Structures are given as C-alpha cells and as structure tokens.
Amino acid sequence: MITIDRLSKRFDRRAVLDELTLSIDAGDRIALIGSNGAGKTTLFRCLLGHYGHEGRVGFDGSAGQRRDAGALARVAFVPQLPPPLRMPVGELLTFAEKGAGADPALMRDIAGKMGIDLDEVKKRPFYRLSGGQKQKILVTVALGRNADLMIFDEPSANLDPAARAVFIDLLAARTDASMLIASHRLEEVAPLVNRVIEMDRGRVVLDDSVADRLRAGDFRRAEIEISAPHEPFARALEGWGFVTDASGLRFSGPVPAAETFRFLGVLARHGSLIERLSLEEVPQAAPEKVN
Numbered sequence: 001m002i003t004i005d006r007l008s009k010r011f012d013r014r015a016v017l018d019e020l021t022l023s024i025d026a027g028d029r030i031a032l033i034g035s036n037g038a039g040k041t042t043l044f045r046c047l048l049g050h051y052g053h054e055g056r057v058g059f060d061g062s063a064g065q066r067r068d069a070g071a072l073a074r075v076a077f078v079p080q081l082p083p084p085l086r087m088p089v090g091e092l093l094t095f096a097e098k099g100a101g102a103d104p105a106l107m108r109d110i111a112g113k114m115g116i117d118l119d120e121v122k123k124r125p126f127y128r129l130s131g132g133q134k135q136k137i138l139v140t141v142a143l144g145r146n147a148d149l150m151i152f153d154e155p156s157a158n159l160d161p162a163a164r165a166v167f168i169d170l171l172a173a174r175t176d177a178s179m180l181i182a183s184h185r186l187e188e189v190a191p192l193v194n195r196v197i198e199m200d201r202g203r204v205v206l207d208d209s210v211a212d213r214l215r216a217g218d219f220r221r222a223e224i225e226i227s228a229p230h231e232p233f234a235r236a237l238e239g240w241g242f243v244t245d246a247s248g249l250r251f252s253g254p255v256p257a258a259e260t261f262r263f264l265g266v267l268a269r270h271g272s273l274i275e276r277l278s279l280e281e282v283p284q285a286a287p288e289k290v291n
C-alpha cells in the first residue's frame with residue numbers, strides 16, 4: 001500500500017528522519033511509538049506530502065516524490081494539533097461531505113457517540129471549540145469517510161476518559177481500513193493493532209508484527225477463569241465466540257492470531273476480575289467450538 005524507502009528529512013541541517021525504510025500493507029493496523037521528538041509527526045507529514053524530503057514514498061507501487069491526489073484522497077488524517085480553522089463547524093462538515101465523501105449520517109452518529117451534538121456546535125467557529133471538542137470533530141470527519149488508510153497522531157490526547165473509551169471502540173469497529181496510530185499510550189492502542197513500530201531519532205528501531213510469528217489464519221485458544229460471574233464480561237466474550245461453563249466463571253474460545261492485541265485489550269478492561277488466563281498457540285488449526 002505504501003512503500004517508504006530511505007526517507008530523510010532535515011530541519012536546519014539536523015536529520016529528523018534518517019534513511020527510514022518501511023512498508024505499510026493493506027490490513028496493517030500499526031501503533032507508532034517513540035519518545036518526544038523521535039520523528040513520528042514528521043514521518044506523517046512527509047507521507048502526506050506536507051514536507052519535501054529525500055528518499056521515496058510510493059503509494060500503491062508508484063514511487064514519485066509528489067503524492068498522487070487520488071491516493072491521498074483515500075487517506076484520512078487526524079493531526080496532533082488541530083488546525084486553527086476559522087470556518088464554522090457546519091461548514092467543515094459540509095466540506096468533508098462534498099470534498100472527501102464523508103457520510104453525514106455516519107458523522108452525526110459518531111459525534112453523538114463521543115458526546116458532541118453537531119446541531120449545537122455547527123454555527124461555532126472551529127477554532128473556538130475546546131481542545132477535546134476539536135479532536136472529536138476531526139475524528140468524526142476521519143471516521144465518517146470511507147478511507148483506506150487512517151493516520152491518527154496522538155488521537156486521544158485531549159479526550160476525557162469516557163470519550164477515549166468510545167473512540168477506541170469506534171476504531172476497533174473499523175476493521176475495513178488500515179491504520180497508523182502514533183500514541184504514547186501503547187496499552188490503550190494495543191487492542192487495535194497487529195503491528196507495533198518504534199521510532200528513535202528518525203529511524204525504525206523495532207517493527208513487531210503478530211503476523212510475523214503467527215500466520216494469518218492461525219489461532220490461539222484462550223481459557224479464562226474469573227472470580228465472580230460478571231454479565232458485561234460474559235457478553236464481551238460471547239462476541240468473540242467464547243463458551244462458558246455452568247458456573248459462569250470459566251470461558252474458553254479461539255482468538256485469531258492477528259486479533260491477539262485487541263483481545264488482550266478487552267481482557268485488560270476487566271483485569272481485576274481475572275483469576276487465571278492461558279493463551280495457547282494452535283497453529284494451522286481452524287477454531288473448534290468447545291462445549
């Protein structure tokens with residue numbers, strides 16, 4: 001989908017990206033981690049054609065320096081710092097609809113889930129919203145689009161805990177798009193991703209992919225015991241196709257290899273309940289139902 005070959009970017013002769021090489025494939029959901037100043041935002045800006053650079057960035061096999069407008073139209077981007085747009089929110093949403101194909105009904109639904117009533121804010125200039133409200137509107141626009149790749153730069157930094165949880169659930173539901181998410185909260189985005197890339201001083205220092213160890217189609221079998229019956233936990237595991245015994249305390253079921261992080265994220269939300277957990281690899285086996 002995207003091939004990055006020896007990408008370098010200097011500011012005042014200081015290398016911020018240093019011959020960075022990486023490829024992003026369709027279906028990749030990547031957490032991009034790294035300390036402040038590692039170069040994550042600069043990488044996004046180079047990918048999106050906002051900055052000139054050395055090296056090559058190719059979308060879908062093309063390897064030009066200039067981004068093809070058609071390719072970029074399939075990328076949704078939520079920046080770390082919202083731009084100081086003076087236009088009213090309503091105008092921004094219309095722009096997203098007419099210019100980027102965002103679905104108004106979907107945007108209304110997403111905004112509502114994150115606690116924003118679009119009718120209430122539509123006349124307000126975007127730049128006058130609070131930091132969290134701006135981020136919610138930008139996330140609404142990004143998720144309202146039918147993008148192939150979504151790039152989020154610290155997407156939940158300004159969100160309150162409730163909105164953050166909703167946001168993570170909304171991202172988890174978007175299994176159709178590839179994602180590249182820069183975050184300092186790996187534990188938060190881990191449930192969403194199947195690949196973790198760490199940057200340090202403009203280079204990739206770790207690229208860990210669940211799919212490298214377990215092939216697509218592989219499964220793990222999870223056995224879980226909880227301390228007391230818990231309806232929301234049982235419902236969550238039911239959604240994963242787990243079965244429970246008569247006591248309501250023991251659960252077992254298959255976890256697709258590529259979904260391991262997301263599964264562990266679901267468990268983490270109920271961490272205090274869990275007495276015992278085992279997660280065994282079952283390579284090359286289709287999931288069998290446990291009765």
Ligand SMILES: Nc1ncnc2c1ncn2[C@@H]1O[C@H](COP(=O)(O)OP(=O)(O)OP(=O)(O)O)[C@@H](O)[C@H]1O
Binds near residue numbers: 035037042
């Ligand atoms: N427009 C610019 N002009 C000069 N230096 C810049 C510019 N943009 C970024 N830098 C520098 O490049 C380095 C990398 O910045 P970048 O924003 O890419 O890091 P980051 O990994 O996203 O960090 P953070 O986790 O703090 O968001 C920093 O030292 C920053 O000061």
